[in-house]
Amino acid sequence: MGPLTQVFKREFKSYFVSPIAYIVIAIFLLVAGWFFFSPFFLYNQASLRNFFTLLPMTFAFVVPAVTMRLLAEERNLGSHEILLTLPLTDKSVVIGKFLAALALVAVMLVPTLVYAATVALLGELDWGPVLGGYLGALLLASAFTALGLMASAMTRNQIIAFITAAAICFALTLLDRMLLFLPGGLISLLGFLGVESHFQNIARGVLDSRDVLYFGSVTFVGLYGAVLGIAER
Amino acid sequence: MIHAENLTKYYQGLCAVDQINFQVAKGEVLGFLGPNGAGKTTTLRMLTGFIKPSSGTIRVRDLDIREQSLEVRKLLGYLPESAPLYHDMLVYDYLDYVARVRRLEPASVLPRLRRLADLCGLGEIMHKPIGELSKGYKQRVGLAHAMMSDPEILVLDEPTSGLDPNQIAEIRDIIREIGRQKTVILSTHILSEVEATCDRMLIIHRGRIVADGDARTLRRSLGGEVVIRLVLGNLDPQALGTRFTALDGVLRQEILAGDGDGTVCVQLTCRPDLDLRAEIYRRIKETDWVLLELHRESQSLEHIFRELTQEN
Numbered sequence: 001m002g003p004l005t006q007v008f009k010r011e012f013k014s015y016f017v018s019p020i021a022y023i024v025i026a027i028f029l030l031v032a033g034w035f036f037f038s039p040f041f042l043y044n045q046a047s048l049r050n051f052f053t054l055l056p057m058t059f060a061f062v063v064p065a066v067t068m069r070l071l072a073e074e075r076n077l078g079s080h081e082i083l084l085t086l087p088l089t090d091k092s093v094v095i096g097k098f099l100a101a102l103a104l105v106a107v108m109l110v111p112t113l114v115y116a117a118t119v120a121l122l123g124e125l126d127w128g129p130v131l132g133g134y135l136g137a138l139l140l141a142s143a144f145t146a147l148g149l150m151a152s153a154m155t156r157n158q159i160i161a162f163i164t165a166a167a168i169c170f171a172l173t174l175l176d177r178m179l180l181f182l183p184g185g186l187i188s189l190l191g192f193l194g195v196e197s198h199f200q201n202i203a204r205g206v207l208d209s210r211d212v213l214y215f216g217s218v219t220f221v222g223l224y225g226a227v228l229g230i231a232e233r
Numbered sequence: 234m235i236h237a238e239n240l241t242k243y244y245q246g247l248c249a250v251d252q253i254n255f256q257v258a259k260g261e262v263l264g265f266l267g268p269n270g271a272g273k274t275t276t277l278r279m280l281t282g283f284i285k286p287s288s289g290t291i292r293v294r295d296l297d298i299r300e301q302s303l304e305v306r307k308l309l310g311y312l313p314e315s316a317p318l319y320h321d322m323l324v325y326d327y328l329d330y331v332a333r334v335r336r337l338e339p340a341s342v343l344p345r346l347r348r349l350a351d352l353c354g355l356g357e358i359m360h361k362p363i364g365e366l367s368k369g370y371k372q373r374v375g376l377a378h379a380m381m382s383d384p385e386i387l388v389l390d391e392p393t394s395g396l397d398p399n400q401i402a403e404i405r406d407i408i409r410e411i412g413r414q415k416t417v418i419l420s421t422h423i424l425s426e427v428e429a430t431c432d433r434m435l436i437i438h439r440g441r442i443v444a445d446g447d448a449r450t451l452r453r454s455l456g457g458e459v460v461i462r463l464v465l466g467n468l469d470p471q472a473l474g475t476r477f478t479a480l481d482g483v484l485r486q487e488i489l490a491g492d493g494d495g496t497v498c499v500q501l502t503c504r505p506d507l508d509l510r511a512e513i514y515r516r517i518k519e520t521d522w523v524l525l526e527l528h529r530e531s532q533s534l535e536h537i538f539r540e541l542t543q544e545n
Contacts (some may be wrong), residue, residue, distance in 0.1 A: 010322075010330050014319070018321055078319070079318060079319055081278075081313040081317060085281045085283050085306060085313075086306065086334050087306040087329070087334075087336075089303065089469055
């Protein structure tokens with residue numbers, strides 16, 4: 001196993017040593033559960049649509065809470081001086097940490113499979129959109145995690161890292177709804193930058209390469225920014 | 234082993250390290266000495282690849298630190314100042330993690346950890362969280378971490394700062410032990426530390442090297458004077474007269490307060506090239522004074538250090 005795997009393992013474990021993981025998971029499940037089940041019986045539909053519709057919003061503040069410590073804390077403690085003088089590249093540090101945070105988000109999503117099971121008991125659940133929804137959720141999480149990691153690489157203060165990341169994620173999430181205030185020329189460009197439409201496409205069960213490409217690019221930009229961020233020291 | 238040429242580092246226009254050149258031979262224990270903010274840490278950080286030099290080169294063996302950073306890092310063990318380890322990990326887990334990042338053979342990890350635990354005295358704290366350790370133990374874990382892959386070069390930034398005298402002695406013992414086979418580079422602002430542990434020292438001031446050599450050479454070339462201290466009994470200080478000052482080579486005489494029991498303490502500052510002890514003894518023998526103590530000390534390194542690094 002390479003150094004990258006070791007960084008991933010250490011980082012992932014350390015989430016569960018401190019209470020962070022448990023708190024974030026609990027908050028996420030509370031919020032997502034409330035948003036999903038409170039209007040569920042009003043809609044009277046056996047689908048997870050509500051859950052996935054609001055997921056970008058929830059992720060926009062939950063994912064930054066997961067990523068905020070990854071690099072900012074190292075910088076604050078000075079432990080990055082040890083980490084970055086070990087024989088491993090900056091790239092593997094960033095990717096190892098990124099995968100650890102992404103894995104935590106994935107763990108966070110696992111209990112929500114209960115929603116799917118519950119709904120399947122109550123009515124005819126179409127599993128296509130559910131599968132798409134979870135795939136979209138992972139893609140969305142990877143984009144937000146990369147952005148959060150970038151924010152965390154820029155500062156030694158975890159709170160600043162959180163706020164910056166949350167602001168970026170919210171902006172991307174809300175971009176689609178803000179479009180009507182913008183001049184016509186910009187709409188198509190900024191419309192493509194927004195997270196919402198790409199995510200909802202996948203959550204509907206439509207797997208378009210453009211949407212996958214979008215999340216891939218955002219992830220890449222975030223990770224690249226994080227690598228640049230830790231190179232600055 | 235290590236060649237640094239014209240090494241320079243600017244921080245936002247501020248010159249932290251200014252065109253320094255130095256070489257470290259294999260098996261040498263080298264001390265970087267300097268007041269706080271002199272550029273010691275910056276130099277070590279460039280050496281370990283943590284920061285990149287603004288200009289100049291460092292070669293470790295025949296590897297360039299910019300081009301082959303990873304290869305160089307494999308040869309180096311580095312303990313940054315105040316040992317910033319992960320507080321939330323157990324000592325064992327941490328060392329195990331370092332061993333695996335450094336790609337030790339899985340089968341050799343456990344024996345290696347045992348050996349390091351012995352060497353650094355970690356036996357009892359292996360299963361404690363690092364955050365709960367005392368500073369001395371943290372430093373030892375840091376040392377163990379730096380020595381994990383049995384590197385040829387060990388770089389230690391202020392390894393004893395903030396420790397109590399017992400801990401300092403222990404850490405020094407460990408460093409001396411390692412220094413027998415490995416190249417060790419350490420930084421400190423404590424002089425006795427360099428004298429106690431290093432073969433050679435570099436005094437840095439404002440980013441420049443102001444002295445380079447072992448303690449004895451530096452004393453000889455820079456420390457102009459030698460001090461001889463006498464404690465005499467059975468005499469009146471007034472009677473001292475010019476008995477000593479008339480000697481060729483005595484530059485100054487000071488009479489320090491005695492212990493109040495009739496003894497007189499005399500301090501003579503002498504030229505370093507003459508040994509006046511025998512002559513002084515003969516002078517005393519001519520009288521009925523009682524010689525209680527005679528002690529010669531070269532001008533301390535402390536003095537040299539202050540002279541070289543005074544702000545003016």
